[in-house]
Amino acid sequence: MEWETVIGLEVHVQLNTATKIFSGASTAFGAEPNTQACAIDLAMPGTLPVVNAEAYRKAVMFGLAIDAGIAKRSVFDRKNYFYPDLPKGYQTTQLDIPIVGPGHIDLQLGEGKTKRVRIHHAHLEEDAGKSLHEDFHGMSGIDLNRAGTPLIEVVSEPDMNNSVEAVAFAKQLHSIVTSIGICDGKMAQGSMRFDVNISVRPKGQEELGTRTETKNLNSFKFMEEAIALEVERQIDILEDGGSIAQETRLYNSDAKTSKSMRSKEEANDYRYFPCPDLLPVEIDDDFIEAVRKQLPELPAERQARFVDTYKLSEYDASLLSASADLAHFFEAAASSDAKLAANWVMGEVSARLNADDKAIAESPVTGDMLGDMIARLKDNTISSKQAKQVFEGMWKGEGNADAVIEKRGLKQVSDTGALEGMVDAVLAANAAMVEDYKNTDESKRKKKLGGFMGQIMKASKGQANPQMINQILMKKLNELV
Amino acid sequence: MHNKTIAELIQGLRNKEFTSRELTQHYLDRIERLDSNYNSFITVTKDSALAQADAADQRLAAGEAPDLCGIPIAHKDIFCTDGVRTSCGSKMLENFVPPYNATVVENYLAQGAVMLGKTNMDEFAMGSSNETSYFGAVKNPWNTDCVPGGSSGGSAACVAAQLAPAATATDTGGSIRQPAALCGLTGLKPTYGRVSRWGMIAFASSLDQAGPMTRTAEDAAIMLNAMASFDSKDSTCIEHDVPDYTAELNNSLDGLTIGVPAEYFGEGLNPAIATAVNAAIETYKKLGATIKEITLPHTDLSVPAYYVIAPAECSANLSRFDGVRYGHRCEDPKDLNDLYCRSRAEGFGDEVKRRILVGAYALSSGYYDAYYSKAQKVRRLIKQDFVDAFDPAKAGVDIILGPTTPDPAFAFGAKSADPVAMYLEDIYTIATNLAGLPAMSLPCGLIESENGELPVGLQLIGNYFDEARLLNVAHQFQQVTDFHQHTPPGIA
Known part of the structure; x- marks a missing residue:
């Protein structure tokens, strides 16, 4: 059977603001663990978030760059789940009213082929910290430097049909966010991370197959590998008469394997609700137009x-x-x-x-x-x-x-007198080659020039102007013929 | 000294009748001698209080000191205090020492006020009787077999017992006004957004508001002058001028229209309280006010809406207490799940757990629309009732008046087995939190009850940012009545 792959991407783009989305702590990468987490980032009792206006402005820039609608009133929600690197026990994000509405990104696929990928929306949210599971003797270490770093999560429609398109999308997105200066684009530092939703269906079938989500890919290469692996895995299962489980998967880029992280049944009920510590953010046309004017x-x-x-x-x-x-x-x-x-x-x-x-x-x-x-x-x-x-x-x-x-000492010698002297010297020292040249049929003489050129260039230690040498040599040899 | 109001103490300090150190030492001595009867303090900060008093005396001597300079006050243990344990009445935070001050604490420090200590409270401000505190129940100075109300029961008891001239408190559904009523005090909950919530440990973020617990309306005005501020660290704090709240205290009430909602005098209101409140209405008539019957038709929905919204917000607000970074952590957790489950099971009391469960349920997939979403709609209706009442084109009243609580102080254990009976304690106070309006309770009588003679509270509700008028209306009442001067037996 012939299969068709359907791919949608969710991309976390870290915004390059100086400070965090809800606190004044620095976002610089690579500091000693837990040195860039203030009381707010640590979710100390009684602390409160205040929205970083710069993060908001950068999200609007992104919306304008992908020709999307900008919500004049957007709301932050709490997404509740427990994890040690999520200090508040909820992530502040946007669910129902994200800042960036539907837009699109156009891909160039080579040989003049293009494709438009629709963007469902992009929302602002805070990044979590990092859990480090190695080097702690069976325990886990928590680094909260990253907690509260502003992100936009860009959610595409399932408009891509193979890894080439998905990678082209990822690269184009990278190109946009770095060009407008809202993200440093450093993939190895996690500045962009991709979650790939993949399903396959028999070619011609309208209904989508059951999808899986492979999370947290942080390079174009890993993304390409992970897609290939997952498409193959799904087709193998379907061709063997099995069915795809809706699940979240993790790709291991070292072993080139993937494994199930959690099934749909194990998925959290995130109990989203509007964050009562933050008022809805309201902006007007003047704000949007001012941002548009600054758009690089x-x-x-x-x-x-x-x-x-x-x-x-x-x-x-x-x-x-x-x-x-x-x-x-x-x-x-x-x-x-x-x-x-x-x-x-x-x-x-x-x-x-x-x-x-x-x-x-x-x-x-x-x-x-x-x-x-x-x-x-x-x-x-x-x-x-x-x-x-x-x-x-x-x-x-x-x-x-x-x-x-x-x-x-790489200066090219272009002095005619000096070059003529060099040519003369080489011709004088290679009488046999000159004789050979003379005896060669006129139409094939050109091939013989290389020998002289080599000698002259060697004599000039490579500094002779080759075009001029060529002209002088031709002239002198023709005079001899 | 301890029977003086703040207004009198301010004068006393300036007239050099006593120093702040003497005053502070006097209150510290009273706390040491008497608080075992009430359990109103969780932490007493004796050394730092005396140091602050000495600093205040220097400022006073230099002249130009702010009003509250040298005045001892107590802070509810919900306000974070830099270097001083802040427990929120919970085992979870039994050993938690914040490295920062709440803005409210900071504002009083800037004035030179002296912090005597941190007052007892219902755990995480969840309760109406102070029986949920991990540090033991607070006793009502009027009858130590009775509750002082909650959640700011420690703040109320310490002021009623004259262990502090005033205290800070917070009000999410009545937690300032109800204990003020039950302890015979004047308590003010300002407009939501009037006072910064920074450093105030959150129960329900959209409802929590700090305010003063005092003996008179004038003291409440002086306390609010320092407490109210715009704070860019709290996104819900509203940028609104802070007037001198004492400036309008003596305005005449001629031409004032007071609305009396029929819904606040229905079944369930203790008849003796109804009598006291009706007497207060007569007093206001004599003061020149016009009384107008009004209706707040969605009043009966306020308790159910509140007990969805407040638990929903608390279920998320209390997720940070996970045993990972600070607070109680169970012994030898065997894995992450065990760490979470046991730390929280051991660290939280029953009422807190009940509300987290109710809140998580109300927000969960499939129930959100039926509970949380519907409660928010009801909240808008309740708010609209008040907007209509204050709207000059509609009812057009200036102030709304009613009882603060349906009953006077009750005996320990009387309602603790029945959460719904306890929740109905706040039936008259909750709606103003849902609407975000300012409201206060002031003493309007002593009534005979099965627990002896007990004070009862009159509630006044004002329009948004109309605290100055509220205080004026309360102060005028206190100029012609002496209910606020009554003190619990044995305290004088």
């Missing part, structure tokens, strides 16, 4: 501009506009030649970043530095081959392009 360029707008301004292909433009950091890097580098800059960013720069496991913002070579190097390429100070050495030098911290060129 969105990835799709930027992509169109890159095609238009820099004459890039749609594909290159989509890659370079995906993240704000990458786009800024590219634009800084594109000052003298956009196409060369695009090639360098997608080639050498990304390769080095991957190899060193660095984000673009952490690149030791800045966009400006790359742009200066490209300018030296364009004005013939260095050859393409030398450019790679210059880049290497800059990456290793030897300074900007000019400094590396100077230090490594």
Whole structure:
């Protein structure tokens, strides 16, 4: 039987506010456990929440970025459950009246294919702390630094049909939230976490199959793996005549396996009700329009501009506009030649970043530095081959392009007199090769040039301008024929 | 000294009749000597009180000290006090020492008031008799076989027994007004949002409101002047000017319209209380007020609505007491579930457990609409009754008057086996919490009961933020009556 996969995503996006959603404690990542949890985050008796206006504003920015309706009056609810890393015994979230209503995100799937994924809603809520189950001799450690970090949970409609689309959605969402500056996008630190709802059904069937939810995936790669695994698992069960249990599953990225976390029957009754400590938040059109005015360029707008301004292909433009950091890097580098800059960013720069496991913002070579190097390429100070050495030098911290060129003696020789001398010397020293050239049929002589070029470049220690050498060599050899 | 009102003590300090240290020592001595009869304090902060008194004396000597500088007061043990154990009347918080002050506590500290200690209360403010306190029941100074009312029973008993000139208290369904009535005191519950809830341990967040427990309306006005403030740490606190609540105390009541709701005089009201309240109505007529019969048609729904909404909110508010970070933790938990179950089973008393269960039930899937949602609708109807009563285009009254409680103080154990009988104690007080209105209780008589001669309370309900008028109306009553000057037997 042919099967169709149906995927919907719930994505937790940590907002990059300086302080927590309901307290003044810092949200910075990586501090000593429990040093960034104040009395409110610890749910000490008598403490009360106050909404962080900046978190609210960022949620509105997101809504505007996905063309969604913004609730002028939204309500915080309490979701009740007990867990040690949930200090109040309830999570403050939004159930019935979320801040962001229905919207959509458009995906580009390559070869001109696009797909629109509808967003059901996005709501504001607080993150829980972390439970650490290792290194405590059979007990669990609780770190409440993360408790109260503002999140928006973005809930998609089940509009995706395979892992490629799901990953494209996740990447596009990442691109939007980093471009508008509401999330640092650091997946490894949990800044974005994905819950994937997956079901399969016989192709052509209208009714949806029973779905499972795989929780807490924090990389595009794990998401792709987990989807593939879960789709295969469900199809295997159905083809063996079994049925899918509605359940929550956990993916183990080390073992590449998944296991059931809890079944529908074990699911909590969260006893949601409006939080009486927080009044409904009311905003007006002026507020929304003020936020809209501050909204930075969105990835799709930027992509169109890159095609238009820099004459890039749609594909290159989509890659370079995906993240704000990458786009800024590219634009800084594109000052003298956009196409060369695009090639360098997608080639050498990304390769080095991957190899060193660095984000673009952490690149030791800045966009400006790359742009200066490209300018030296364009004005013939260095050859393409030398450019790679210059880049290497800059990456290793030897300074900007000019400094590396100077230090490594990489200046290209373009002085005609000096180059003619080099050619003459090589021709004089290789009489046999010259003889051979003369005797070669005119149509095949071009192939013989390489030998001379190699000798000359070697003699010049690679610094001779190859184009000029080529011209001088041709001229001199033709004079000899 | 202890028979003086705060207004008189303020003068006494300024006239150098006594120092704050002498005054404070005097009350500390009384507490030490007499409180074993009442059990009104959970914690007495003797050393810090004397230190605060000395600091206050210096400020007084320097001049320009705030009104309450050097005045000893007691705080209900629901208000967090930095470095001082705050138990909320529960085993759960028997050893809990907060590292912060409630805003109410902070406001009095800023004035230079002296904290004598923390007063006993029903556990987590859940009760109308003070019998649910983990630290033992509080006894009514009028008859120590009787309850003082609750939940602010310790605050009421200590002021009635003159162990403190005034105390702070909180009122979620009547917890200031009912004990004030049962102990012959003046108690004020301000408008919801008038006083900050920061640092006040939550029972039902949308109903809880702090207020003063005093011997006179004038003292209540002086206490409220310090207590009321806008506080950005409490999102439900309302930004509203804080007037001088003593400024209008002496206004004439000529032209005042007092509404008397028929529903507050129905079956269940002790006839002797009805007689006392009717006498008060006559007094108000003599003071120039016009009496108007009004109707608050949804009154009978207030107790059922309250006993859905308050438990629902408490079921979530008390989830934080899980034995993980602070508070009671059971011995040797064998796993997480055991930690939760035993810590909470051991740490909470029966009434608290009952309300958590009722609240969790009312919010649970399949029952939410029938209970919580319906109760919220009823709450809006109850509020609308009051809005109509105060609306100049409708009933147009300025103040609503009635009894505070259906009965005077009752004997220990009389209602503790029957939760519903206990809940009906608050039948006249609960509606104003649901509506968020300010209300107060003041003594309006002594009646003969099976437990001897006991005080009863007159309740006055005002419009939103109309505390100054409420206090004016109460103060004028106290200018022509002496019920507030009666003291329990043996206290003088």
